[in-house]
Amino acid sequence: MAALLKQSARLGLSGRHGQVFCRLPWALSFQRYMFNANKKILVEMDKSTGVALMKMANPPVNLLNLETLTEFAISMEKLELDKDCKGLILTSSLSKVFTAGLDIMEMCGKSPEHVTEFWRAVQEMWLKLYGSNLVTIAAINGFSPGAGCLMALACDYRIMADNVKYSIGLNETQLGIVAPFWLVTRELRPSLFS
Numbered sequence: 001m002a003a004l005l006k007q008s009a010r011l012g013l014s015g016r017h018g019q020v021f022c023r024l025p026w027a028l029s030f031q032r033y034m035f036n037a038n039k040k041i042l043v044e045m046d047k048s049t050g051v052a053l054m055k056m057a058n059p060p061v062n063l064l065n066l067e068t069l070t071e072f073a074i075s076m077e078k079l080e081l082d083k084d085c086k087g088l089i090l091t092s093s094l095s096k097v098f099t100a101g102l103d104i105m106e107m108c109g110k111s112p113e114h115v116t117e118f119w120r121a122v123q124e125m126w127l128k129l130y131g132s133n134l135v136t137i138a139a140i141n142g143f144s145p146g147a148g149c150l151m152a153l154a155c156d157y158r159i160m161a162d163n164v165k166y167s168i169g170l171n172e173t174q175l176g177i178v179a180p181f182w183l184v185t186r187e188l189r190p191s192l193f194s
């Protein structure tokens, strides 16, 4: 993140209170592009730095439902295919929630087919992040329970906003969901793999 900001300064961007203001001539704007499918995942790719900023934008709490997870996977695929993209910062567009995790309503009163599709999308999200060729950074700017924690763990680096009110953790056992073996061994106890 610091490197990104340094690069921004070199290119004529100035920052104040965490915001970055652009003073670049319009002619250089081709170096940036933005995309989103359904506006739940916003991506801004800066070709001059090779860094993409991905913001979850599903108010009020950035729930990870099937639609958002699918959009996330598509966005990751697009970035992986961009040879100029070297790094990814994953964050939230909301002020105090990174993501409230999986939408528990996706697991409640739904058909077995739907639940299967949903969990496949959860697993795909993890695979896309954990297996990414990009340098991935989670900029955790708010509460991050359950799958929010899973997302952060799947990134190469994590930075969390310095606010004692925000919590992060795998709290899903409180809902009767058990973290799968591969998650525990890969991310929480990697020594078991060596």
Ligand SMILES: CCCCC/C=C\C/C=C\CCC/C=C/C(=O)SCCNC(=O)CCNC(=O)[C@H](O)C(C)(C)COP(=O)(O)OP(=O)(O)OC[C@H]1O[C@@H](n2cnc3c(N)ncnc32)[C@H](O)[C@@H]1OP(=O)(O)O
Residues within 6 Å of the ligand: 060, 061, 063, 097, 099, 100, 101, 102, 103, 104, 105, 119, 122, 123, 126, 143, 145, 146, 147, 148, 150, 171, 172, 175, 177, 178, 179, 180, 183
């Ligand atoms: C067998 C095959 C295995 C394959 C496995 C593959 C992968 C699995 C890998 C790992 C397992 C990970 C499992 C992860 C599970 C989860 O993520 S479970 C969800 C955990 N999350 C929570 O417990 C969050 C609970 N929410 C909060 O604590 C708060 O909402 C908050 C985030 C602190 C924000 O607080 P606040 O700003 O005050 O907002 P509200 O509480 O008022 O919430 C606003 C509305 O959003 C609803 N909501 C919040 N969280 C959820 C949620 N997780 N699901 C559904 N809905 C949620 C909340 O009810 C409010 O709704 P209304 O406005 O009242 O209608």
